Amino acid sequence: MAKALWGRAVGAMVVGALLSLAAAMPALAQSVRVTVNGTPITDTQISQRVKLFALEGNNGGTRGAQEQLITEAIQMSEAKRLGITVSNSQVDDAFLQIARNINVSQDKLQQMLQQGGINMDTLKDRLRTAIAWNAVTEQAIMPQVQISDLQLDQQAAAGLQAWQGFDYILKEIIFVGQGSSNRSGQANNYRSKFSGCDTAVDLSLGYTDAAVVDVGRRHATQMPEAIAKELAGLNVGGITKPRVIESGVSMLAICEKTQAEDLTFIKGDLRAEAGNSALEGQVAAYLENLRKNAKIIYN
Structure with missing residues (x-):
């Protein structure tokens, strides 16, 4: 008798747990706002990015945060395709550099994030993407940039x-x-x-x-x-x-x-300007093409 009662109690607990899980699943599904090439972007990520925006004085809001996360997901997808990985030490070094740039310690920067309700991973995820995208730029985009010497001579x-x-x-x-x-x-x-x-x-x-x-x-x-x-x-x-x-x-x-007309030094400055301008254009075109071909699903 006791065994039967125990069995029914355990069975009821299992069923209850399954029902609770089933009830929670729609809520979990609703937390994914966008999927980019199979990578989910959640409400939590977006709200965290909005808070990071606020700390930086960026007024992009929810829409801006979502678009930035979509772009980063596309960039990381391309980095993965090219076999580019970013180590945790690289991200830590970038985090330290940000602290130095604003003349605070790492601990102080972490405290500033916590006071703004921002998880450290929110900033570190963005840093990881930036490092990866720089590697994509160097590996896949920079070799495509061509500067005409004749045009530089004329200028x-x-x-x-x-x-x-x-x-x-x-x-x-x-x-x-x-x-x-x-x-x-x-x-x-x-x-x-x-x-x-x-x-x-x-x-x-x-x-x-x-x-x-x-x-x-x-x-x-x-x-x-x-x-x-x-x-x-x-x-x-x-x-x-x-x-x-x-x-x-x-x-x-x-x-x-x-x-004596020596154009070497003038050409050097012009080459740098032209190279930067051409690279910016190539990067924008490359990213636009990636976005056109990305599988973006809004939920």
Whole structure:
């Protein structure tokens, strides 16, 4: 009799548990808002991302949070396809870098997240995606970026200023020591007597702590703009006005000056700008194509 009662009690408990589980299943299903390539995005993830937005001052709200999570799911799916993995240590390093960027400790950053009701994994998941997507960019997108050298040459030539078209052989005359006003006075006196590079060293011997340094060949684009412009207005045998530097007071003397268009440095800046612009466009197009082909199911 006792065994029968026990059996019925256990049976009732099992049935009750199964009924409770069945009742909970719709609620669990409703917590998944979107599925991206088989990866679920839940209400909890979205609400957590909204809280992270609030901490950052981002007004994207629920819709913005959901869209960001969809994009990240697509990015992680592509990283997985390419065999890219991100270690926990990489994520921890990125977390530490964020703390350093805002001048707080890791513990303080974690405390800030907790005070905002944000689980640490919310931020770390986003960091993991960012690291993975950077790897996708380097591996799959950057090799597609092509920069035309001919176009860069044309842009550099068109942007070349008159003062940038000179090649120099220079000497630097330095009056070493503290007290810039006293040093500048001596430098100006030297400058008034300067008659060319051939006598630069001999002239310096009449001054205390004056040194003449062979700078060698420099193109205008290798020097600060203000100095290059001043040199452009001088002839061979000319010398610039004294300027205060860390070690004292300095002047540059022109030993040779020739017309020579060196586009190397201008092209370097243009290449960086063009490369960044082209890469941004390629990344956007690549991600847009991934989204078009992604299986996104809204619940």
